[in-house]
Amino acid sequence: MTSIELYELEGCPFCARVKETLDELDLEYESHMVSRSHADRETVEEISGQTGVPVLVDHDHGVEGLPESSDIIEFLEATYGDEA
Helix, strand or coil, X not given: CCCEEEEECCCCHHHHHHHHHHXXXXXXXXXXXXXXXXXXXXXXXXXXXXXXXXXXXEHHHCEEEEECHHHHHHHHHHXXXXXX
């Protein structure tokens, strides 16, 4: 099991930016595709307090549900990037 999980929606440009960063940093992650319906995103809401995607979980670093693509990318670069 990988320590990183990404909750995403197919075709979501914000999710694509996060996935691109994960790939650039050569990080393994588990992808969870979510429903288009916000009402059907109970798991996302449980872990992040909201129903938007992307949401990142990083078990190794105590991140239990980080929303917002810009925040996720900033976290990934600071934690796994060249300057980490």
